[in-house]
Amino acid sequence: xxxxxxxxxxxxxxxxxxxxxxxxxxxxxxxxxxxxxxxxxxxxxxxxxxxxxxxxxxxxxxxxxxxxxxxxxxxxxxxxxxxxxxxxxxxxxxxxxxxxxxxxxxxxxxxxxxxxxxxxxxxxxxxxxxxxxxxxxxxxxxxxxxxxxxxxxxxxxxxxxxxxxxxxxxxxxxxxxxxxxxxxxxxxxxxxxxxxxxxxxxxxxxxxxxxxxxxxxxxxxxxxxxxxxxxxxxxxxxxxxxxxxxxxxx
Amino acid sequence: xxxxxxxxxxxxxxxxxxxxxxxxxxxxxxxxxxxxxxxxxxxxxxxxxxxxxxxxxxxxxxxxxxxxxxxxxxxxxxxxxxxxxxxxxxxxxxxxxxxxxxxxxxxxxxxxxxxxxxxxxxxxxxxxxxxxxxxxxxxxxxxxxxxxxxxxxxx
Numbered sequence: 150x151x152x153x154x155x156x157x158x159x160x161x162x163x164x165x166x167x168x169x170x171x172x173x174x175x176x177x178x179x180x181x182x183x184x185x186x187x188x189x190x191x192x193x194x195x196x197x198x199x200x201x202x203x204x205x206x207x208x209x210x211x212x213x214x215x216x217x218x219x220x221x222x223x224x225x226x227x228x229x230x231x232x233x234x235x236x237x238x239x240x241x242x243x244x245x246x247x248x249x250x251x252x253x254x255x256x257x258x259x260x261x262x263x264x265x266x267x268x269x270x271x272x273x274x275x276x277x278x279x280x281x282x283x284x285x286x287x288x289x290x291x292x293x294x295x296x297x298x299x300x301x302x303x304x305x306x307x308x309x310x311x312x313x314x315x316x317x318x319x320x321x322x323x324x325x326x327x328x329x330x331x332x333x334x335x336x337x338x339x340x341x342x343x344x345x346x347x348x349x350x351x352x353x354x355x356x357x358x359x360x361x362x363x364x365x366x367x368x369x370x371x372x373x374x375x376x377x378x379x380x381x382x383x384x385x386x387x388x389x390x391x392x393x394x395x396x397x398x399x
Numbered sequence: 400x401x402x403x404x405x406x407x408x409x410x411x412x413x414x415x416x417x418x419x420x421x422x423x424x425x426x427x428x429x430x431x432x433x434x435x436x437x438x439x440x441x442x443x444x445x446x447x448x449x450x451x452x453x454x455x456x457x458x459x460x461x462x463x464x465x466x467x468x469x470x471x472x473x474x475x476x477x478x479x480x481x482x483x484x485x486x487x488x489x490x491x492x493x494x495x496x497x498x499x500x501x502x503x504x505x506x507x508x509x510x511x512x513x514x515x516x517x518x519x520x521x522x523x524x525x526x527x528x529x530x531x532x533x534x535x536x537x538x539x540x541x542x543x544x545x546x547x548x549x550x551x552x553x554x
Contacts, residue, residue: 198527198528198529199528199529200526200527200528201527201528201529201531201532201533202494202496202499202522202532203494203522203526207526210526232410235406235410236403236406236407236410237403238403270493271492271493271494271520271522272492272494272519272520272521272522273491273492273493273494273495273518273519273520274492274517274519277434277519279434280432280434317410317413317414318417320414321414321417321418321421325421325425332425332432333429333432333433333434334433334434334435334436334437334455335434336434336435336502336519336521338521338522338523338524339523339524340524341524341525341526349524349525349526350524350525350526350527351526351527351528351531354526354527
């Protein structure tokens with residue numbers, strides 16, 4: 150048996166060792182979020198050209214699409230950590246899932262709201278019940294349902310399990326949202342950017358959108374890390390290390 | 400098998416089962432999930448009869464006519480195979496244009512015309528500056544002019 154100390158991912162699966170790591174990473178992610186969003190918004194509003202058909206109204210795409218991507222991606226991440234928590238009974242996984250939900254719900258709401266603001270001047274309506282819009286609304290309800298279900302059960306382990314099952318069931322909705330514009334006739338247009346074909350938008354527009362997406366990624370990581378630290382402190386409050394940590398703060 | 404392997408299999412089987420049932424349900428409701436019918440589908444009698452539904456397609460070039468009252472319009476929705484004349488009284492969305500996408504809700508009259516209550520513009524996923532759009536239009540016009548001079552073989 151070697152006694153050499155090896156780096157292990159399992160080391161950070163304990164809330165006690167993850168807490169300082171999250172605290173160290175969080176400010177960097179937050180700073181990057183501000184930087185990317187600043188550059189992204191500058192490109193969106195001042196550098197990217199006006200669109201030939203939609204004029205200036207299309208500029209909401211820079212927030213709308215990046216937020217919609219995040220809303221779906223964060224749900225997959227939440228589903229993944231819920232699944233890990235359910236299978237391995239690791240407490241930190243469930244805490245991360247809990248911490249992800251409000252950020253995911255926020256981005257879903259932003260995607261729906263900016264979509265309505267975009268739809269009125271272009272399509273001529275705030276809302277229609279087509280497959281894309283409806284499935285995205287269901288995603289918002291899934292996030293809210295997850296938060297409500299976890300909050301409604303007092304026993305933490307049971308709350309985590311119930312939430313994890315709901316999160317995993319809801320994962321089915323994500324591919325439905327993504328492919329809805331392909332599978333069914335919808336008012337919503339198809340994807341401009343996909344892994345399988347060349348993007349159908351001007352290069353500067355694409356650049357602005359991708360930088361905004363990076364900014365939203367960094368924001369999501371920073372917000373989740375900050376929230377998971379609070380969740381750790383709350384759930385581990387009976388332990389000695391949290392007591393010491395809080396003494397250190399005071 | 401350790402308990403965690405059992406749970407892993409349980410979760411995996413559960414998700415696979417859900418995905419399967421979701422696929423079956425969605426393919427069973429395929430017809431109810433469409434937001435609009437194309438003119439070809441309407442001609443094939445796939446659209447609901449006697450109740451309101453939506454048709455979608457392109458506004459045929461040169462088909463838009465405004466009546467003297469200024470709010471009644473008529474245009475033709477086409478999917479390039481079949482077309483349906485549409486009558487509408489109201490304000491058209493800003494992006495409504497000949498040659499562009501449209502989705503309109505209303506009823507099919509016995510004479511084959513469509514009386515719309517709502518007209519929505521459907522735009523595509525292409526975003527480009529006006530100069531690029533002009534270049535594309537010009538290139539298209541050039542190829543069209545060439546094909547008039549030299550029709551491709553087999554046609």
